[in-house]
Amino acid sequence: SYELTQPPSLSVSPGQTASITCSGDKLGDKYASWYQQKPGQSPVLVVYQGTKRPSGIPERFSGSISGNTATLTISETQAMDEADYYCQAWDGKVFGGGTKLTVL
Amino acid sequence: EVQLVESGGGLVQPGGSLRLSCAASGFTFSSYWMSWVRQAPGKGLEWVANIKADESDKYYVGSVKGRFTISRDNAKNSLYLQMDSLRAEDTAVYYCARETSNSFGYWGQGTLVTVSS
Numbered sequence: 001s002y003e004l005t006q007p008p009s010l011s012v013s014p015g016q017t018a019s020i021t022c023s024g025d026k027l028g029d030k031y032a033s034w035y036q037q038k039p040g041q042s043p044v045l046v047v048y049q050g051t052k053r054p055s056g057i058p059e060r061f062s063g064s065i066s067g068n069t070a071t072l073t074i075s076e077t078q079a080m081d082e083a084d085y086y087c088q089a090w091d092g093k094v095f096g097g098g099t100k101l102t103v104l
Numbered sequence: 105e106v107q108l109v110e111s112g113g114g115l116v117q118p119g120g121s122l123r124l125s126c127a128a129s130g131f132t133f134s135s136y137w138m139s140w141v142r143q144a145p146g147k148g149l150e151w152v153a154n155i156k157a158d159e160s161d162k163y164y165v166g167s168v169k170g171r172f173t174i175s176r177d178n179a180k181n182s183l184y185l186q187m188d189s190l191r192a193e194d195t196a197v198y199y200c201a202r203e204t205s206n207s208f209g210y211w212g213q214g215t216l217v218t219v220s221s
Contacts, residue, residue, distance in 0.1 A: 031206035035149070042199060042214055043149065048207035086149050090206040093139070093151035 004087055004096035011102045018074040020099045022087030025068060031090035032070035034063060038083045047072060079103050106130040106210045108200045113215030120190050126183040126200030126212055134178035137203040140185045142196035153185065154203065190219045
């Protein structure tokens, strides 16, 4: 079965850039998306089709994809960005295991 | 404003059944694929099933095939998930989600299903 691999955790200082990676076979061909989930809340789409940002999502969130790896980059990270982040491949609708982003 | 409101969760014994509902508003429900996604306590997200706008196609994750049935009523703007032969590992928050541009653009607040004796 298809698998996506994310680092379990990442820590970043406020104002710094956070980069969360997601790797999977031929992920570049599978329409990668990213979701933010804060404790006790539903997931929110922050990047779709690898690089596109939904309306209402701050410009500091961006996505890139190259070969087997998708990356979610959060520039000028804020305390409010602390959350779990999940990548997803649309082909098969598989989710990665999630990355807990800590801002401290 | 797009709204998805799930209901029907609760405590059920192993082997039992439950029917989840999702009431949609704020968009033309009959034009979109819809999905159910679940999240076990403290765990990650797992897609469960989806259904085409006109109900002509349905897909399931392997672990629920033959036990869960997804359906919709476009006249009532509602999505359903009939869950039979429930197991402890089906315990999760179940989210209703609208599919848009190869992603889940909108999510409901979720409904908790607990399978336990």
